[in-house]
Amino acid sequence: MTLILAGIAISAMAGALTSLVLNLSPNPYATSEIIFWMMGSLADRSMLHVWLALPFMALGWLILGTLGRGLDALTLGEDAASSMGINLTRLRLSLVLGTSCVVGAATAVAGAIGFVGLVVPHILRPFVGGRPSRLLWASALGGAALVLAADITVRLVLPQSDLKIGVVMAIIGAPLFLHLIYKTRSELS
Numbered sequence: 001m002t003l004i005l006a007g008i009a010i011s012a013m014a015g016a017l018t019s020l021v022l023n024l025s026p027n028p029y030a031t032s033e034i035i036f037w038m039m040g041s042l043a044d045r046s047m048l049h050v051w052l053a054l055p056f057m058a059l060g061w062l063i064l065g066t067l068g069r070g071l072d073a074l075t076l077g078e079d080a081a082s083s084m085g086i087n088l089t090r091l092r093l094s095l096v097l098g099t100s101c102v103v104g105a106a107t108a109v110a111g112a113i114g115f116v117g118l119v120v121p122h123i124l125r126p127f128v129g130g131r132p133s134r135l136l137w138a139s140a141l142g143g144a145a146l147v148l149a150a151d152i153t154v155r156l157v158l159p160q161s162d163l164k165i166g167v168v169m170a171i172i173g174a175p176l177f178l179h180l181i182y183k184t185r186s187e188l189s
Contacts, residue, residue, distance in 0.1 A: 074091070147169075
């Protein structure tokens with residue numbers, strides 16, 4: 001419950017800060033750019049953007065690449081992982097740092113493209129089994145493939161409308177995620 005309330009508070013604060021930035025924006029062009037970034041898109045991105053994000057993403061991938069054993073052990077529970085010699089504090093810190101580097105760099109370049117990290121692992125879990133070490137890399141490739149497929153779809157289906165990937169992913173991802181929640185709750189009942 002505390003985690004949910006903290007998430008709501010952080011979301012409200014982030015929304016307020018976003019509104020403040022939009023309100024203080026010096027010109028309409030800057031406001032338009034901020035809004036388009038918030039919708040998420042790969043349009044007008046070049047290799048320069050990739051090179052700017054690559055060092056942070058590479059650092060994140062290196063950190064996450066070392067966490068497979070710890071994540072696999074954590075599926076047995078915190079006590080079992082700790083008894084296997086896993087430093088849980090270090091594992092959590094490394095996981096947050098690695099994920100922040102990868103997701104932060106991608107979001108800085110492409111904008112907010114939601115539901116990729118929530119939906120893709122749930123879709124791929126049956127194919128890789130219950131091992132997070134395998135799911136980590138499968139999700140990275142699956143997420144990239146999903147974003148690429150969404151970008152191609154947006155460019156081919158409605159090329160004249162300038163539809164953003166983030167909007168399409170939210171329209172597809174939100175109902176799918178709600179279905180996964182419903183399915184999980186019904187299995188637990």
